[in-house]
Amino acid sequence: MFVLFTDTDNDMTFHLAKELGYRLISMPYSIDGEMFFPYQTNEPFDFKAFYRQLKEGVMPKTSALSPMDYIHYFEPVFQSGNDILYVHFSSKMSSTFNAMALALAELKEKYPERVCHTIDTKSIAVGSLPILKEISKLYHDGKTVEEIQAWAEEEIPHFAFYLYASDLKFFQRSGRISNFSAFFGSLLRIKPIIHMDEEDYMKSIEKQRGQLPALKRLVEIVVELQDRIEEYGVTIGHTDALESAMLVRQMLWDKLGSGLTVEIVDVNPTAGSHCGPGNLGICFHAVHR
Structure with missing residues (x-):
């Protein structure tokens, strides 16, 4: 046993x-x-x-x-x-x-x-x-x-994990990026799209200007890569960003149907210590990561 x-x-x-x-x-x-x-x-x-x-x-x-x-x-x-x-x-x-x-x-x-x-x-x-x-x-x-x-x-290998970073200044304080990158990222409202790759490293794959374009891009990625999504559903995790999570859920329902199971959860505080508030991640079954 x-x-x-x-x-x-x-x-x-x-x-x-x-x-x-x-x-x-x-x-x-x-x-x-x-x-x-x-x-x-x-x-x-x-x-x-x-x-x-x-x-x-x-x-x-x-x-x-x-x-x-x-x-x-x-x-x-x-x-x-x-x-x-x-x-x-x-x-x-x-x-x-x-x-x-x-x-x-x-x-x-x-x-x-x-x-x-x-x-x-x-x-x-x-x-x-x-x-x-x-x-x-x-x-x-x-x-x-x-x-x-x-x-x-x-x-x-088929459970894909994508997220966007809302507050680059917090990443700078935690030592993840430079002061220069944080300053200009904040000034230009840059929201990096990050994903966990096949080697299980978190990598920035693209940047969006503003929160709404970043959220829309996350939804596009789910639609493009999803596989057997009706069986496994979608899980959204957030760090004090419930409104954003609910918006993404509605976008997913608009694209993939309101029958899709979409769960919203709080990211644990230990992981939240690294990424700070205002971030959102999404996990779904995909053709590949």
Whole structure:
């Protein structure tokens, strides 16, 4: 028997993890030296207050978990005689997986028969969430680890993740772009379109001048690349940009029909610490990323 795990960087909340059958690893961020572990309880997260702080100039920091943190999560499962299937965000985006490897090596000495299987979603936040939901369905249908891994190997490359960056000044404060780029991007109202490529790196692929053209372009990309979209639907994630998300949903319905399932979710605060407020991402099943 095996137990499903995932992490909060995949936009998995406490409530949703319970519903889908996942045990949840909380990925932390800190503000002024105080560490926060999101979604550890069913208490709703105050996104408005969080992004208000960011708009006022507060810069959260994110950090990797320690090996002991992973032992805390994994050891009770091994003690009970079960294996683990951990579906995680892209391993290329954090050093936390080095700590996980150390933890698993230590646990292997104590529980040599136990195995921690992993599936890398090759994405993050809303780009991973639909994958987690599909894997949950397979798990509850009684599929084996090997069958779930085979599905993931075939289908993960088809879950496309595109987003637009609203506030270049915030990216500059977090060290993602230069002061020069941030200044002129803001002055010219430039909104980069970014996507997670086949090597699971986030790359800017084009620029739009103004928010509405950027949102329209995201919808165009979905229409151009979509595959089996009626089966998988579309997931929109936002960082304090609900009105934009609702506008994109309506644009999708106008293009693809009002019967299309379009879910809107809040991007987790740890990922939001990097991109800041006002951003929007969209994930859908595509012919390719």
